[in-house]
Amino acid sequence: MQTQGSMIQLTEEILKERVENIQRELREASEGRYPAPRLIAVTKTHSAEEILPLRAAGVTEIGENRVQELLGKLPDLQGAFDVHLIGRLQRNKVKQIVRHVKMIQSVDSLPLAEEISRRAEEAGRRLPVLVEISPAGEEQKGGVPKEETEAFLRNLAPMPGLRVRGLMAVMPLTEDEAWLDQLFRQTRELFERMRDTAIDGIEMEELSMGMSGDYRIAARHGATMVRIGSAIFGPRMYV
């Protein structure tokens, strides 16, 4: 198989080695405090051909952030992976994906939550979702402000098509490791506070945080899932 440009074809072996290295680093970073987080391989911008070899590396869950792109690849992925939707989701696209995903990780508004609940019910599902919170209060990036998280969860609790499983966070792009460390710690604290609040109808089992640049810090602070793309596939050619 020839790929475009001068990109080196990623062999199964290289992918396997990268995934194994990441898994080992996750174990080391979380050791003694938390179980190692699960790896969600973020496969956006990559073709089914590039994604399928991940199976041999033991990857069972992938993350995609665009509905059209995901729908285009699904037939070729042959049900080989559980799919998490991790990106901004427009309400009018919910209907198209509600049968195809294992989880939607980016729920941050009531109208979106209501639409997911309604469409999931139609499909006979209670769809697992995560509430995306805003760890640094960057408004343009979406996410529920931390101080509104409890009220937001209470609003989602009675929605019949939703199974709220926990929280998700996207950290700011920064080189400032001390700041990141603080944001991950605060996000873990919020997660534990919400878990201890024990809202009826809300599960607090999953904390999805950490990407290619910061997954070690995320593991150290008790992420249960990390979402990793470029550390597996190499830098993206476009975003």
Ligand SMILES: *Cc1c(COP(=O)(O)O)cnc(C)c1O
């Ligand atoms: C692209 C993306 C990731 C993975 O980013 P990498 O830096 O390539 O690991 C994780 N989470 C979300 C929401 C993304 O959009």
